[in-house]
Amino acid sequence: MKASFNSSKEKLIEAATSAMGRAWCPYSKFAVGAAILMSDGEIITGCNVENSSFGLTNCAERTAVFSAISRGYGRGDFIGIVVRAGGNRASSPCGACRQVLSEFFDPEAPVLAVCDKDHQMTWTVKELLPDGFRL
Numbered sequence: 001m002k003a004s005f006n007s008s009k010e011k012l013i014e015a016a017t018s019a020m021g022r023a024w025c026p027y028s029k030f031a032v033g034a035a036i037l038m039s040d041g042e043i044i045t046g047c048n049v050e051n052s053s054f055g056l057t058n059c060a061e062r063t064a065v066f067s068a069i070s071r072g073y074g075r076g077d078f079i080g081i082v083v084r085a086g087g088n089r090a091s092s093p094c095g096a097c098r099q100v101l102s103e104f105f106d107p108e109a110p111v112l113a114v115c116d117k118d119h120q121m122t123w124t125v126k127e128l129l130p131d132g133f134r135l
């Protein structure tokens with residue numbers, strides 16, 4: 001049976017929060033963590049990794065997706081993602097991450113953004129990027 005996003009939500013938020021603590025963000029000081037629920041129940045995390053050459057920065061969401069792919073997962077294995085940042089307002093995935101999510105996640109897959117406070121936002125991947133680029 002495929003893992004369920006709703007019943008794994010608390011674990012995903014915990015995992016994304018731990019990942020946020022591993023962020024390398026000495027330039028922006030804005031730490032982000034991401035946790036992806038895979039169809040086999042595994043949780044794969046990522047954090048943002050900045051660089052003194054700013055354009056090379058990798059966001060938390062993409063770190064998590066690339067980590068999952070490098071472990072052998074593929075399209076159809078990605079159930080949903082939690083993005084955790086600090087502050088009072090949940091922050092939504094950047095455009096580059098939206099394109100990368102749409103490469104691997106189902107269009108209806110959930111994306112949940114959480115922060116230090118109660119404020120949360122949820123979307124489907126398709127809501128974040130309608131008509132994403134496809135070759």
Ligand code: THU
Nearest residue numbers: 028030032048059060092093094
């Ligand atoms: N960042 C993410 O990790 N995910 C996003 O979706 C938006 C931005 C990171 C990149 C950079 O390290 C910091 O947040 C500030 O832009």
